[in-house]
Amino acid sequence: MTQPxxxxxxxxxxxxxxxxWPWRALAYAATTLPVAGVLAVxxxxxxxxxLLVVSALRRDRPVDVPVLAVLAVLALIALxxxxxxxxxxxxxxxxxxxxxxxxxxxxPLRRGPxxxxxxxxxxxxVAYTAWLATVVPLAYGTFGLLVLLDVALVAGPWLxxxxxxxxxxxxxxxxxxxAVPYAVAGVLAAPVLLYLAxxxxxxxxxxxxWLLDGAPDxxxxxxxxxxxxxxxxxxxxxxxxxxxxxxxxxxxxLTSLTLQLGLARLDVPDDSPxxxxxxxxxxxxxxxxxxxxxxxxxxxxxxxxELGLAGAVGDLAARSVVPVTVRADLSRxxxxxxxxxxxxVVSEALxxxxxxxxxxxxxxxxxxxxxxxxxxxxxxxxxxxDPAHGTGLTGLADRVAAVxxxxxxxxxxxGPTLVRVELPCxx
Amino acid sequence: MPSVTRVVLAxxxxxxxxxxxxxxxxxxxxxxxxxxxxxxxxxxxxxxxPELVVTDIRMPPEHRDxxxxxxxxxxxxxxxxxxxxxxxxxxxxxxxxxxDSGDGRRVGYLLKDRVADVAEFADxxxxxxxxxxxxxxxxxRHLLRRPRDPLDALSRREREVLGLVAEGHSNGAIxxxxxxxxxxxxxxxGNILAKLDLPPDDDTNRRVLAVLAYLRAGG
Numbered sequence: 001m002t003q004p005x006x007x008x009x010x011x012x013x014x015x016x017x018x019x020x021w022p023w024r025a026l027a028y029a030a031t032t033l034p035v036a037g038v039l040a041v042x043x044x045x046x047x048x049x050x051l052l053v054v055s056a057l058r059r060d061r062p063v064d065v066p067v068l069a070v071l072a073v074l075a076l077i078a079l080x081x082x083x084x085x086x087x088x089x090x091x092x093x094x095x096x097x098x099x100x101x102x103x104x105x106x107x108p109l110r111r112g113p114x115x116x117x118x119x120x121x122x123x124x125x126v127a128y129t130a131w132l133a134t135v136v137p138l139a140y141g142t143f144g145l146l147v148l149l150d151v152a153l154v155a156g157p158w159l160x161x162x163x164x165x166x167x168x169x170x171x172x173x174x175x176x177x178x179a180v181p182y183a184v185a186g187v188l189a190a191p192v193l194l195y196l197a198x199x200x201x202x203x204x205x206x207x208x209x210w211l212l213d214g215a216p217d218x219x220x221x222x223x224x225x226x227x228x229x230x231x232x233x234x235x236x237x238x239x240x241x242x243x244x245x246x247x248x249x250x251x252x253x254l255t256s257l258t259l260q261l262g263l264a265r266l267d268v269p270d271d272s273p274x275x276x277x278x279x280x281x282x283x284x285x286x287x288x289x290x291x292x293x294x295x296x297x298x299x300x301x302x303x304x305x306e307l308g309l310a311g312a313v314g315d316l317a318a319r320s321v322v323p324v325t326v327r328a329d330l331s332r333x334x335x336x337x338x339x340x341x342x343x344x345v346v347s348e349a350l351x352x353x354x355x356x357x358x359x360x361x362x363x364x365x366x367x368x369x370x371x372x373x374x375x376x377x378x379x380x381x382x383x384x385x386d387p388a389h390g391t392g393l394t395g396l397a398d399r400v401a402a403v404x405x406x407x408x409x410x411x412x413x414x415g416p417t418l419v420r421v422e423l424p425c426x427x
Numbered sequence: 428m429p430s431v432t433r434v435v436l437a438x439x440x441x442x443x444x445x446x447x448x449x450x451x452x453x454x455x456x457x458x459x460x461x462x463x464x465x466x467x468x469x470x471x472x473x474x475x476x477p478e479l480v481v482t483d484i485r486m487p488p489e490h491r492d493x494x495x496x497x498x499x500x501x502x503x504x505x506x507x508x509x510x511x512x513x514x515x516x517x518x519x520x521x522x523x524x525x526x527d528s529g530d531g532r533r534v535g536y537l538l539k540d541r542v543a544d545v546a547e548f549a550d551x552x553x554x555x556x557x558x559x560x561x562x563x564x565x566x567x568r569h570l571l572r573r574p575r576d577p578l579d580a581l582s583r584r585e586r587e588v589l590g591l592v593a594e595g596h597s598n599g600a601i602x603x604x605x606x607x608x609x610x611x612x613x614x615x616x617g618n619i620l621a622k623l624d625l626p627p628d629d630d631t632n633r634r635v636l637a638v639l640a641y642l643r644a645g646g
Contacts, residue, residue: 247485247515248440251515251539252438252440252442252443253440253442253443255443255446255539255540255542255543256440256442256443256445256446258540258542258543259443259446259447259449259450259542259543259545260446260449261543262450262542262543262544262545262546263446263449263450263453263545266453266545266546282543285543286540286543289539289540289543290540293515293516293540296515296516297516302515302516305490305491306484306485306491306492307491307492308491
């Protein structure tokens with residue numbers, strides 16, 4: 001069984017109380033105290049004007065304006081520098097989070113002070129700092145009270161000695177014997193507290209992860225994939241150009257040359273000294289034609305240019321060793337790059353079906369859904385396809401990802417296997 | 428004057444077109460028009476009313492299967508028009524589209540590579556013009572390679588014979604190629620038709636069509 005990578009995961013394990021995780025949680029909680037303490041003081045400066053107003057109103061006294069003004073200015077300054085001041089706090093907190101969460105947590109990009117003031121990541125850090133200064137101390141305080149209460153319950157039989165009356169929670173006991181049931185309850189509650197502490201720390205860690213995750217935001221990621229798609233598009237266009245050059249310029253000339261050689265050979269008598277070299281030249285030209293055809297096929301699937309996606313997929317199906325049914329429902333045009341990607345997906349998937357699946361038949365479905373092209377290849381084979389083995393599926397996933405699509409695979413042992421690819425078709 | 432076969436040729440690459448004109452003329456075909464695009468092909472056929480059309484599949488204006496579509500449309504107008512399409516590469520789908528036009532007679536689907544063997548190419552054109560059917564050996568091999576239960580019943584020799592039958596050869600021609608007697612070929616063909624559950628028939632062409640129809644139905 002794999003080790004949990006963070007506290008919340010560890011809490012679900014039965015061996016949690018015996019593992020190192022409670023100690024890690026304790027270390028995290030203990031180190032929270034000084035950090036949160038310092039922050040609580042700083043926070044009180046920001047919150048002071050508000051508290052002053054509230055307190056004045058409650059006592060029905062007029063608000064002391066000069067003091068309020070000074071405090072308000074201080075609060076504004078504190079707020080202005082908060083994005084800068086929160087940086088070291090966030091750094092410490094990211095490091096501290098490693099105590100209970102070993103998953104990587106990227107920090108925000110290093111930027112200048114002005115950029116920090118306007119960046120969303122910095123203000124998330126400020127929010128985290130404020131939370132650490134207010135909610136966390138409250139939560140720790142409440143938990144501390146619970147712990148004290150439990151300690152009092154357990155210590156009850158000793159405290160209640162010598163006929164002294166003590167109050168345990170809601171009841172009053174007068175003798176050690178009377179306090180014993182409470183002590184038992186206290187001992188029983190200890191593991192509950194252990195778990196509660198774990199939950200408290202796990203919750204804190206989850207909020208920290210959520211607010212301190214400085215990974216580039218979604219728009220930036222989209223931009224990256226889009227530029228990757230552009231690159232793929234340029235690459236495909238170049239392949240197409242090469243293919244067209246060979247197909248339109250070299251191939252017909254070679255065919256023509258071969259034809260001329262064939263005609264010339266007809267006009268040369270068999271016993272002429274030119275007959276044999278002419279035969280050899282003719283043969284070589286014919287071989288070259290076959291070679292060139294193979295090269296062109298390798299550059300870009302010709303069927304795609306001439307038959308369109310549905311036709312080319314039909315051709316792939318017809319070539320398959322395993323009988324394949326094709327259902328194509330393509331009402332709208334598909335961008336060329338998406339077409340090529342879809343073709344490669346079907347080609348590779350059918351190749352896998354033939355090589356590994358042990359299937360007796362397969363089905364290819366091409367449909368539009370929303371603004372996407374959905375390609376599905378299903379077979380009745382033995383299943384158990386694993387992207388971890390071999391590069392076929394991962395290579396395919398890369399190709400699909402490059403056009404901002406996604407590849408999904410369902411292949412339970414015993415089959416059937418379904419490969420589903422969704423490719424965005426922007427108009 | 429002996430009747431010569433009047434041909435309209437469509438091929439967008441000028442060098443190859445000239446080469447093909449030379450070839451056809453050399454083998455006593457009369458090239459009445461040599462054009463470079465699908466619309467020109469349609470016009471030329473309507474004007475000259477040839478017996479045979481030889482056309483490239485990929486041609487202007489769209490550079491996709493324009494030539495094939497024009498050929499199929501022309502056969503819709505004139506079912507007796509013999510058509511041979513040339514393709515740069517093997518594609519069973521094209522062969523099926525062409526064979527489905529009209530009654531499947533007088534059609535040919537050949538790889539461009541075949542023009543290299545000039546005499547054989549001219550011979551194939553003559554067979555098609557005379558009412559035959561010719562599918563490129565590579566396409567036939569491609570179709571035969573696909574495993575299907577009824578074909579599993581055939582012996583290797585019978586598959587070989589079936590391939591040649593599908594290419595449009597007569598029993599005599601097959602016998603000469605395989606270096607066996609014509610009677611032996613006849614026996615093989617009988618066995619094949621029996622195994623494929625096709626009624627025997629003397630007509631070579633109908634035999635080809637039956638076999639191809641069978642191959643197509645499985646695709």
